[in-house]
Amino acid sequence: MTEQGVRWTAEQVLALAPDDASRKAGARLGGAGPWSQTGGSASGAVWGLCKGSGSKPYRTVVDLSGPAYKCSCPSRKFPCKHALGLLLLWAAEGLDDSAGTSAGSSADTSAEAPDWADEWLAERAAKAARPAAGRSDRAGPADAEGARKRAERRAARIGAGVTELEQRLADLVRGGLAGQERAGYAAWEETAARMVDAQAPGLAARVRELGTIPSCGTGWPARMLEEAALLHLLDRAWLGVSGLPEPLAATVRSRLGLQPRTEGEAVRDHWLVLAQYDTPSPDGRLITRRTWLRGQASGRPALVLDFGPPGRPPGLALPVGLVLEAEARFRPGSAGLRADLGERFGPAAPCRTAPTGVSTAAALEAYGTALREDPWLESWPVVLGPVVPIPGGQQGRHRGGHQEGAQGDQRGEQQDAATWQLADAEGTSALPVPLTGAGSRPGTGLWQLAALSGGGPLTVFGECGHRGFTPLTAWRPDSSEPVVLG
Known part of the structure; x- marks a missing residue:
């Protein structure tokens, strides 16, 4: 224990790295050698000077409650290698919080933050304490009437865009899918641009995804027909x-990209970070960071989304395995998953125990229940356990016969006999769930999961969907430390 609470592990620190190069460079700076005047505060911050190639050391400070980072280096990556190195030094307890020094650093007996760190920390504290700007007291009937008219005009534009898209989908089915590989992506990008003009960004995103399917390997006609049907349903x-x-209705509006009409439910809880990963948009213009949380008291799952342009990762960075006490405000619709993090109550700390898992049958039932609330839901977050990864064996017959018939799901490609599955370790009669790609590098996480298990039971968190279960994080029975897959 330290003044900041339970220290993070090195794995949790390195999980914050924006790329492999930063991860390797940060690891090299995780020792005391390049650091001086390091220290920490009871409020949950660490700082230090890191010697670089120039005459002046880089000033680095990290607010652990975010986490958030500030460094005087010219890097545009967040966190930079110096912030990662400082956190690794702190995680290894090579940073003396009380004396403000670390082994091998120059003496600095002051326990207070230096001016350059204190100024940035004070700015963050002031910004967090600043009340959100409320609506003007002068708002009256004229403002409400103006808002109503704007909403009506947007609804009319969306309706026109939807009608045009329906005609495009009808032409696709009437003409057949065989020529889509030769037709190329340009026509779908034009349709997506028309949906943007109609102020329906959600439709535009789905149209772009639809247009990329013909270039995605074998079995694309079935997937394209499936996505076209879901788009028609929307x-x-x-x-x-x-x-x-x-x-x-709230789910439909959110799927089209409209803001919710009402504020959602606010839930204060201790939220366990189950997984975090980035995905690029089909056009490469945006990076979406998905963070999966689960309330330890409520048991409620939450999906927090953050966005950033290419080359600059999104700002929200929460290491897997940490627990933070915070208020999450859930948005209406989308099966009650989407949430925004509000006020936090103290710094995050590693969880002492692995999460409790459910059976494969319970996971499939939870996904089916969620589909009734949101038919466009790709997957549902589930902690499975104890489960054992096994080779597919009869996977092809399961997918084509009883398993898909029981779930009412004929979507996706047939899997071959080498596909891995997760089976209940207790040996129940429930059918195992097929595994899909894991993490940011599809496929690598599957072998990592098998090696981690060694034939024994695991607790696994992932996304359960119509194409199978995508494992993202795993825990051994004898350890509370998560292993990020992929």
Whole structure:
């Protein structure tokens, strides 16, 4: 224990790295050699000077409650290698929080942060304490009437865009899918641009994804027909949104990219970080960071999204395995998954125990229940355990016969006999779930999972969807430290 609470592990620190190069460079700076005037505070911050190639050392400070980073180096990566090195030094307890020194560093007996660190930390504290700007007291009927008219105009534009998209999908089915490989992506990009003009960014994103399917290998016609059907379902839902139950109507509006009409439920809990990974948009213009959380008291899952342009990772960085006490505000619709992190109550700390898992049958049932609330849901977050990874064996027959018939799911490609599955370790009669790619490098996480298990049981967190289960994080029975897959 330290003044900042339980220290992070080196693996949790390196999980923050924006890329492999930063991870390797940060690891080289994790010793006391290049550091001087290091220290930490009870409020949850660490700082230090790191010797570089220039005459002046780099000033590095990390707010552990974010985490957030500040460094005087010219790097545009967040966190930079110096911030990673400082965190590794702190994680290894090579940073003396009370004296403000570390082994091998120059003496600095002051326990207070230096001016350059204190100024940045004070700015962050002031910004966090600043109340959110409320609506003007002068808002009256005229403002409400203006908002209503703007909403009506946007709804009309979206309706026109949906009608145009329905015609495009009808032409696709009428003409057949065989020529889509030769037709190329340009026509779909043009359709997506029309959806942007119609102020329906959610439709534009789905259209772009639809246009990329013909270049995605064997089995693409089935996947393209599947996605076209889901897009058609979303179109028809929008055209009849006024007659839908409000929870489903909220989901439809969110899928089209509209802001929710009402504020969602706020839940204060201790949130365990189960997984975090980045995915690029189909056009390469945006990086989406997905962070999966689970409330330790409520048991509620939460998906927090953050975005960044290429070359600059999103700002939210939470190491897997940490627990933070915070308020999460859930957005209406989307099966109650999407949430925004609000006020935090103290720095995060590593979790002392692995999460409790459920059986494969319970996981499939949870996904099916969620689909009733959001038919466009790709997957549902599930902690499985104890489970054992096994080779596929009869996988092809499961996918083509009883398993898919029981789930009402004919989507996806047939898997060969080498596909891995997760089976309940207790040997229940529930069918195992097929595994898909893991982490940011599809496929590598599967072998990593098998090696981690060694034939024994594991607890595994991942996304359970219609194509199988994508493992993201695993825990051994004898350890509370998570292993990020992929």
